[in-house]
Amino acid sequence: MHPAGGQLTVRICYLGGFDPQYSRNNFLRQALAENGCEVVMCRVPPGMPTAQKYPQLIAQYAKVWRNCDLLLVPESQQTTVPLGWMLARLTGKPVVFDFFLSMHEMVITERRQFSPRSRQARRHAASDRLAGYLPDILLVQTRRFASFLQARYQVQPAKMHVAPLGVNDAVFFPRNRAIKKDPARLTVLYFGSYIPNHGVPVILDAIALLRADRRFHFRFVGDGEGKAAALAAAQARGLEIEFVARVDFSAVPQQISDADIVLGVFGDTPQADMALANKVLQPLAMCKTVLAGDTHSIREHFVHGEHLQLVPLANAAALADGLRALAADAGMRTRLAEAGYERFRERLTPRVVGADLRARLERLLTAR
Known part of the structure; x- marks a missing residue:
């Protein structure tokens, strides 16, 4: 020294x-x-x-x-x-x-x-x-x-x-969102590289269960090994999803800011259970509402129903129910976002x- x-x-x-x-x-x-x-x-x-x-x-x-x-x-x-x-x-x-x-x-x-x-x-x-x-x-x-x-x-x-x-809190912090094209609908964001532990097929199954629910607009941002399969599956099933190509790292915070609910990981894999994920931590650092799969790693820092909403891994029905519950309660979305942000500030x-x-x-x- x-x-x-x-x-x-x-x-x-x-x-x-x-x-x-x-x-x-x-x-x-x-x-x-x-x-x-x-x-x-x-x-x-x-x-x-x-x-x-x-x-x-x-x-x-x-x-x-x-x-x-x-x-x-x-x-x-x-x-x-x-x-x-x-x-x-x-x-x-x-x-x-x-x-x-x-x-x-x-x-x-x-x-x-x-x-x-x-x-x-x-x-x-x-x-x-x-x-x-x-x-x-x-x-x-x-x-x-x-x-x-x-x-x-x-x-x-x-x-x-x-x-x-x-998370780099000089980059990821609460900020104003862009004006929504459709204020009546909640933007639900998946961003990532379509790797197995993200559980994109589970997310697609949940979207299929919500097909008739007009409260949601789903946006997928990123590229990766599983994107072609996700695109094909969404088209074959007639799912309404906005697919966006990978954006530069500097543009990720705005994508998060423009979302109402941000999705975490849902694949039932060892990596999902043992690792923390940027797609969970970055939105929490920006005071956003997060819905994620329930893992040991997340529970080392966050409490279900207090800092974020958790559902069982690889369970499309539970994910769909979680989205419905968040859509029905704006107050809960705000409470989770604010408490999750404070926990991030305390620990990460x-x-x-x-x-x-x-x-x-x-x-x-x-x-x-």
Whole structure:
């Protein structure tokens, strides 16, 4: 740690192949900066092969290591953890890994890209296991995921620090909405990339059940692997949905602001249960009414009927009933939005999450 203006500054090297605009590492770097930490990035584009990535990262780290207190390997960079560990040991630094998600769970269990008995499945499991073993500290986003890592890979609880997925409150905050084309109808927003844990087929089934209810206007914003199937299903069933292509990140807050109800995730998948979702947190940060699937991860911070409305996962009838209940009670929509916003301010802003994380990093450094 280094003195700066009368207080100590923790200097962190963010090392890996990552997109600095991706919400998770963008949020963590902001959280650290707001709590007196300095971050220097040693990075290459995401997806670069390991044989190309390692030499470039080594060269970048060689220029900055003397001015860093620790290395932090960001989310989804399991394959960079061995390099981070080696560089940390060679230069006398601790290493931290943001174990944001399990690559085995995402690729094999969630998206079923390979057989569970395949070589790729064994490779992802081995990569997860090693990434859980080598670092001095693991950052996880929920207690539920920490329990998973303990059960699956025997990671000790004391090694894990819960750094929740939060929201940049300089970007996502309450704002005025655009004038509605049809004030009599409630705009219900899904925004995302149509991945399995979002449960888009469940949302479509619920919309079909609400076909005759003219109180709703459904808007889907985004692109992704499941969009073509969603478009085809909506057209085949004659569902009235406004499909909008993916918008730039800077336009997402206005899309949220223009909605009356924002939908969370509804797929009954491990990822849905273990992870927090931007599509839940960002609208709460903007004081919007959220209807989401009921998961352990959401209940770590929010209470059904107090901060947001929850329904069982993969249950289209319950989702339709939840929308009807919200449409019938404007007062409830307002109460949920306001209470959800206050809970977000209490727990999931960069300053709050960053203060807890900085304290843990300080303990790591002083213990060495």
